[in-house]
Amino acid sequence: MRQEAVSLLRCPICRGAFSLQGSSLVCGGRHCYDVARQGDVNLVPGRRETFYTKELFVSRAAAFEAGVYAPVVEAIGEAVRRYAPGDAPVMADAGCGEGYYTRSVCAGEPFVRIGFDLCKDAVRLAAKSDKGSTYFVGDLANIPLADHSVDVLLDVFTPANYAEFARVLRPGGVLVKLSPREGYLRQLREAAKDHLRHAQYEGGRVEEYARQRMTVLEERAISYTLPVGQELVRHLARMTPMLAGVPVEALDLSGVTEITIDETMVVGRFE
Numbered sequence: 001m002r003q004e005a006v007s008l009l010r011c012p013i014c015r016g017a018f019s020l021q022g023s024s025l026v027c028g029g030r031h032c033y034d035v036a037r038q039g040d041v042n043l044v045p046g047r048r049e050t051f052y053t054k055e056l057f058v059s060r061a062a063a064f065e066a067g068v069y070a071p072v073v074e075a076i077g078e079a080v081r082r083y084a085p086g087d088a089p090v091m092a093d094a095g096c097g098e099g100y101y102t103r104s105v106c107a108g109e110p111f112v113r114i115g116f117d118l119c120k121d122a123v124r125l126a127a128k129s130d131k132g133s134t135y136f137v138g139d140l141a142n143i144p145l146a147d148h149s150v151d152v153l154l155d156v157f158t159p160a161n162y163a164e165f166a167r168v169l170r171p172g173g174v175l176v177k178l179s180p181r182e183g184y185l186r187q188l189r190e191a192a193k194d195h196l197r198h199a200q201y202e203g204g205r206v207e208e209y210a211r212q213r214m215t216v217l218e219e220r221a222i223s224y225t226l227p228v229g230q231e232l233v234r235h236l237a238r239m240t241p242m243l244a245g246v247p248v249e250a251l252d253l254s255g256v257t258e259i260t261i262d263e264t265m266v267v268g269r270f271e
């Protein structure tokens with residue numbers, strides 16, 4: 001748990017500020033949360049199951065490690081540099097999963113990095129592999145961060161809560177939201193089409209919703225197709241919620257030799 005992040009965190013129950021006492025975060029209302037040996041902390045009292053499993057995040061990590069999403073990181077980084085003001089801006093990654101974007105966007109540059117997700121396993125994976133950021137289990141619907149504490153908020157393929165995003169962003173702060181377009185992983189959807197109700201993916205709705213809720217500063221498509229080997233194809237099939245419900249291990253993916261990444265990035269501000 002990094003000290004500079006402790007002052008930004010707020011108790012999800014009473015919204016009180018925290019102090020770090022031994023290995024616990026304790027708020028003014030005496031709510032107490034243990035910081036794990038790995039450095040992460042669970043700020044969602046009670047147990048919440050999500051559709052996302054540890055295996056899915058291990059496969060996401062493998063696909064990220066292979067560089068499939070490196071151009072996306074580059075595009076996000078360019079936008080972040082354009083809009084993040086001042087020294088050591090605070091970058092928070094909402095629904096960070098195993099932390100790829102938290103640790104990779106503008107890597108090596110002086111940001112205060114925070115990642116949170118509802119999935120405990122994902123947060124633990126993130127905390128284990130990245131000591132440069134602060135990770136916690138947190139809910140988008142009740143983000144345990146102080147009002148106006150964040151300069152750049154990332155939301156990559158994750159549900160949005162615009163009221164909470166507007167609350168935690170500083171005046172002038174930006175939301176960078178990524179969502180899939182029609183071509184995203186189309187080769188996998190094609191290979192699984194007998195198991196899918198809608199093999200065609202219709203993008204556009206997420207962006208439309210975003211445009212209605214914030215002032216859009218820029219919007220761009222990030223699209224490319226890469227050659228991929230069989231092992232990587234398997235990881236991509238396991239990592240994507242687009243194949244939810246599909247018996248992925250039984251799929252014949254031998255014909256999939258390339259993969260299309262097709263995303264929209266919207267950067268916006270709440271006035």
Ligand SMILES: C[S@@+](CC[C@H](N)C(=O)[O-])C[C@H]1O[C@@H](n2cnc3c(N)ncnc32)[C@H](O)[C@@H]1O
Binds near residue numbers: 060094116119122138
């Ligand atoms: C498709 S994954 C994307 C994860 C990560 N941004 C990435 O690109 O690898 C969506 C993530 O949203 C998280 N999520 C879903 N609902 C959430 C909520 N209410 N609060 C926080 N995270 C949530 C899930 O646990 C999951 O990690």
Ligand SMILES: [Zn+2]
Binds near residue numbers: 011013015029030
């Ligand atoms: Zn409290």
